[in-house]
Amino acid sequence: MSAPGTDPFAAGTRSDPVIDAEVLVIGSGAGGATTAVVLAEAGVDVLVLEEGTWVDQGEVTPYSLDQMDHQYRSGGVTVAFGLPSVAYTEGRCAGGGTEVNSGLYRRPPVDVLERWRHDARIVDFDPDHLAGLADRVEADLSVGPVPGAPTAASEALRRGAERLGWIHDEIPRWMAYAPGANADEGVRQSMTRTYLPRAVAAGARLATGCRVDRIEMQGRRARRAWVTLDDGRRGCVRFRHVFVCGGAIQTPALLQRSGVRGNIGSNLAVHPTVKLAARFPEHINDPTEVPVHQVKEFAPDLSFGGSASNPGLVALALTDQWATFAPAVRDWERMSVYYAAITSEGRGSVRSIPGFRDPVVTYRLSGSDRELLRSGLARLALLALTAGADTVFPSFRGAPAVHDRADLADMNAAWSAARASVMTVHLCSTVPMGEDRATCGANSFGRVHGYRNLWVNDASLLPSAPGVNPQGTVMAFALRNAEIFLADEANGATRG
Secondary structure (H helix, E strand, O other): OOOOOOOOOOOOOOOOOEEEEEEEEEOOOHHHHHHHHHHHHOOOOEEEEOOOEOOOOOOOOOOOHHHHHHHEHHHHOEEEEOOOOEEEOOEOEOOHHHHOOOOEOOOOOHHHHHHHHHHOOOOOOOHHHHHHHHHHHHHHOOEEOOOOOOOHHHHHHHHHHHHHOOOEEEOOEEEEOOOOOOHHHOEEOOOOOOHHHHHHHOOOEEEOOEEEEEEEEEOOEEEEEEEEEOOOOEEEEEEEEEEEOOHHHHHHHHHHHOOOOOOOOOOEEEOOEEEEEEEOOOOOOOOOOOOOEEEOOOOOOEEEEEOOOOHHHHHHHHHHHHHHHHHHHHHHHHEEEEEEEEOOOOEEEEEOOOOOOOOEEEEEOOHHHHHHHHHHHHHHHHHHHHHOOOEEEEOEOOOOOEOOHHHHHHHHHHOOHHHEOEEEOOEEOOOOEOOOOOOOOEOOOOEEOOOOOEEEOOHHHOOOOOOOOOHHHHHHHHHHHHHHHHHHHHHOOOOO
16 A cells, blocks of 8 residues: 555645645644544545655564664654663654554553543543544454464463463454464554545545644644655645644654643653563564563553564663673574563653754653562563573663572662663653643643644643553544544534
């Protein structure tokens, strides 16, 4: 499938094009594509701008350096500064993070929704309504279990949890399978396969390679967006409404560059993770797949799962203690990478700095976070040993190899969060929504406080990290907010 639609900024329109749209959507990931399809299918004139390029599925190898170059911001090398720093990844392509993540799906937890409703004072926030929206997302994205047996690495995770008596389950994925297909023959139902083609078929325009530098404001209204195209030309978009859906890092950065302040970028929440590589007696590695089992015995504070484990990523998991772990990389076919993820008490910030293209991102782990990461890594090592691993290689500097339960004490003694490779793929909460103006950057429906036609509709709105993969939550929220926007437009009303 190639990029759909006609590029409104196509070369030859004019040297510095000025185009108009009823609604401008900035970003084409889980939030932006969902917003675009709801509005376009209701007959709204929608223009979607995406900074990255369109990359067809299969054009690059999943989890490869080629994919990093084509579909990730800064080649996947981005970091939130702190002690320790937290590495993170951002998709930068049509479809955003939905094109590069593992495709594992979780509904928004009901207890988390209730806490958000109460703490952030979110109005008209009905869990039953959100459950219905989740039903629609799951149908549109073909969410379901993998057919047949899961990978050997996934089965090892399940086996270890079962032996320990820990709560575990198989996580469904947004994948489509032909009748009789195997688990590794699915087609990822990312935004370039689902909502973006639907939006374009309904009349939306999509332009890739377009970086929005800033949104021009006049009083309480956003007036136009100034754009830099990949070929160096400048463009301008005039609109009635704008939805910023660039993700939890780029959305607050753009708003700040546009002079928008007030709880914008100061509440970054993530799920910090630590990893280990586990070596088994038998071949276990599937370089193209990720385990679909997760262990939730200690949820919502702590969960365990499996990561992509191609040879390069196995080597990366060993690099913190490369001096002694390097020989193990020869056994990569017998190895898999697993993670422990926590729901963090810490918070970070996103700050746009004049003269710099990308914002400065910081994150500070709390003392409780550090202890939870330590205990999480120890429990994960126990899980791998119980599953049958002969050796566990923890990802922190100075780590000893763990061969049996007796070695866990040595690992705990050597552990330090400051020496660990902490990373995350879940970023949210930089423009939290709700009516508590002391903490929230947008109202209960995503409209930025203090502005009439400026909206956010992506992971930035989540008041805190949900403790699960946030994509399902983001899409349910985006459906809700876009449909409320349409209803209010039809009635001439403005909520909040």
